[in-house]
Amino acid sequence: MNHQNLFNPQYDVSVQQYRAEGQFPHGANFTKEEILKLLEPVSEHHHYKKHFYPNSQTLKVFLSTGSSFTVNTLSGKVEYQGIKRRPFLFQLSFLHYNPGKYWRYFSDSFAISIIIVIITGLIMNKGDRGLFGICGIEFALGIIIPLLFLIF
Numbered sequence: 001m002n003h004q005n006l007f008n009p010q011y012d013v014s015v016q017q018y019r020a021e022g023q024f025p026h027g028a029n030f031t032k033e034e035i036l037k038l039l040e041p042v043s044e045h046h047h048y049k050k051h052f053y054p055n056s057q058t059l060k061v062f063l064s065t066g067s068s069f070t071v072n073t074l075s076g077k078v079e080y081q082g083i084k085r086r087p088f089l090f091q092l093s094f095l096h097y098n099p100g101k102y103w104r105y106f107s108d109s110f111a112i113s114i115i116i117v118i119i120t121g122l123i124m125n126k127g128d129r130g131l132f133g134i135c136g137i138e139f140a141l142g143i144i145i146p147l148l149f150l151i152f
Helices: 032-042 089-096 101-124 134-151
Strands: 011-019 048-055 058-063 068-072 077-085
Touching: 032 048, 032 058, 032 068, 032 077, 101 134
Parallel strands: none
Antiparallel strands: 011 077, 048 058, 058 068, 068 077
16 A cells, blocks of 8 residues: 555556557447457457447447457557456455455454553563663654654
8 A cells, every 4th residue: 555656556557559450330330249359359358348439439348357448440549458456465455445344343453452462562571671671762663763754
């Protein structure tokens, strides 16, 4: 979630542009079979969902994978935007969106457990490893560093 400005952690988006060969029907006259033939070069002919015409010279095809396919019927220019889930990062990102009430209970109880472990660790250590020794310095740094990031 912290790196969304660098790349999309959930999906890998690729764009291909090429020129399709052949004669195209003018206007909104494409048949489903003709559209499936256009989808074969990008291996998406099995994922056809529906299509529409944003204007008289553009055909836009929606695919069940979330990808899209746009054809300029005058020039034959094609733009294919392929979308694929990133295998591990998609699931991790999904957990950050709080996917259900049971996840909320689990994450809250986990946070409380971590707080208990931290507090008991601070109290149980004695001497130079206790709260008034090296552990106290680590505790103070654990509070100061995040505060510095919030302030600056």
